[in-house]
Amino acid sequence: MNIVVVGCGFGGVEVVRTLRKEAKELDITMIDRKPQFDYQPAYPELLSGKVTPEEISCDLKKFATKIGAGFIHAEVVNIDFKAKKVKLKANAEDEGRDIPYDFLVIAIGAEQTFFGIPGAEKLSHTVNTLNDTIATKNALDKLDHSKESSIAVIGAGLTGVEVAGELVDYFKDRGALARIYLVELMPRILPALPKENVAIYVSKFLSDSGVEILTETAVQEVSEGEITFKDGRKLPYDIIIWTAGIKPNSLLEILAVPKVKGWLKVDFYLRVEGMDDVFAVGDTVYFEREGVRAGQNVEEAEGQGxxxxVNIVRTIKGEKLKRYRPKNTIQNPRALISLGDGKAVVYFGGMVFRVFAYRLKKFVEHRYMKRF
Ligand SMILES: Cc1cc2nc3c(=O)[nH]c(=O)nc-3n(C[C@H](O)[C@H](O)[C@H](O)COP(=O)(O)OP(=O)(O)OC[C@H]3O[C@@H](n4cnc5c(N)ncnc54)[C@H](O)[C@@H]3O)c2cc1C
Structure with missing residues (x-):
């Protein structure tokens, strides 16, 4: 039996680790368009230099060898579900191979969206991939630090607040002046966390650190050096860091699979709806049952993985499948948010915890990276 896993982020890696534990005899092929795994939650700290790219990434080929799997560094451009083949993009060595599978796992994550706002994609930096984050850091390093800089972080979700906090440290460490704006469409920051308590605490922390928070502020257009908001206000900027919103991976657009708002629809057992041999996990998945929707975060990507x-192995053995039950949900989310200055906050069960939160965040990161 050959199991092919497309996408080796948090979800894909967990699939492979569990498959190997559950069934030593299976052939496993991992495919990713990047040669390395990157620990995305640490990207904001890359900006301030608290971590280096080497500390938060690892070679997937080495990991695959260690775990007894194959690894192909290539982009998947199509999947033929009838012929059970994954189509790879052509490169210098071949014209795009087909990789056959008995079972397939789709774990291709999500992509940044700019909501079609004119100028936004072209003129913004992001922290969506390791390369994007390194490019953002390079742009910060190129600023004239003898003058005051203006940095606009668009989107005050989990990533946006972490980026704002790290920017404070970045400029403080260089003795440079900067106006850091955190721009949010909704009436408060961290709108995805239902209780206001965490937003109140984080807002105060960031404001006290010098971040200027602009809520109920919608970006209408971005032009060279200036953002125009819907209410007519304008904000001059040196760098925009866009952290607002994700959308489904563009590969899904061409796949004939059931979708909800563009995301892959799966059943209780994480099979793509209507298919017995194709599973999907992580951010790419839309899973909602009895009014509870799984969140798009590391905890759920790993849990789904x-x-x-387990369900692939049980299908092969003809055993009863296991139901997936999300824990970190849209309705009841939990999060570990770093704020800069070695501080963090845990949001759990609607409550906010501060003591040891940053140490916990770093512990989780170190423990995760050790597996490679
Ligand atoms: C800056 C940032 C900070 C974050 N912080 C947190 C946090 O603190 N806590 C938290 O829970 N979550 C956080 N997240 C979200 C978290 O990273 C995601 O929920 C998680 O990575 C989802 O795992 P995944 O396996 O679905 O996708 P990913 O980890 O994104 O992996 C998808 C993989 O698929 C590969 N891929 C995509 N398309 C193709 C293709 N066509 N062919 C081949 N390979 C392909 C990609 O290269 C990638 O390796 C953060 C995200 C970002 C960007």
């Missing part, structure tokens, strides 16, 4: 792997 474990359940999908």
């Amino acid at each position: 474990r359940v999908a792997a």
